[in-house]
Amino acid sequence: MQNYAQLTEELKARSIKPSLQRLLLLNYMHTCHTHPTVEQIYADLAAQGHALSKATVYNTLTLFVQKGLLRVVNLDRSEARYDVLACDHGHFVCECCGAIYDEPIDFDKLNLIFPEAGSVNQRDLFYRGVCKRCLSKE
């Protein structure tokens, strides 16, 4: 595991006790730049010899989301995906192959104000379509 001390600090800063399982998961999410599902995370960690229980994967990811370390990406109805919270970015999802692409965006350009909104905590943007690779295959 890389940056053990740094990961520990990151957890402590959010008042999360740095157990081995939590450090493994946080490390995984930091090094993985896709948008993995629980199943993928569970399988990858198991393949690396870290057999956490699936319940722990669920519990920990939920905790991280609550504490603001990750966010859930609801691309479709099937499985939740998890995303490290970097700078604001939008997602493009290929309806054909399922690939996900990120692109930084500046929400402020929209000048979007919801009169009913008291406070805004999160902003998500999704484009859906067909990626160039799939389009060229047809």
Added chain:
Amino acid sequence: MQNYAQLTEELKARSIKPSLQRLLLLNYMHTCHTHPTVEQIYADLAAQGHALSKATVYNTLTLFVQKGLLRVVNLDRSEARYDVLACDHGHFVCECCGAIYDEPIDFDKLNLIFPEAGSVNQRDLFYRGVCKRCLSKE
């Protein structure tokens, strides 16, 4: 049911055979300006004396989405919500009471281009936070 002929035309225009169940559902979605779940739709129609089977509600909504009459809104992991396709609008979701508010938006202002995107078919935007009503209650 209102505008029987008009609803029939709307279905035929998308080459959907206008069965009674489909007309009922389309009519419901046109008159309902919330973002209902399958359960809500099913219960409301039953209360109006139209007891479609739940399978038909699922099948028909899926068909309407495929044919471009509705879109699915994946606010969270629990239940899918359905939305009539009007002009582009964003959603604000209150994390406290679950209320959903719409606001028209112009995506073009973002100047957002995904280099990997061949074609874009749908654009969704979600803000999450606490609505004014909930904020004032705290």
Added chain:
DNA sequence: TTATTGTTTAGAACGATTCTAAGTTAAATC
């Protein structure tokens, strides 16, 4: 009428997620 095709239906099956209750670890107190 007899096929043929499409639609609806109830209930079973599925699968992602949550719950439960027991086991384990780690810190706190004596």
Added chain:
DNA sequence: GATTTAACTTAGAATCGTTCTAAACAATAA
């Protein structure tokens, strides 16, 4: 160091939204 306490992890059961299946039904064509 032993004992209590609280927090964390775990396997498996339970839940629940959704999909599947196979039969019934309706509409149309031959």
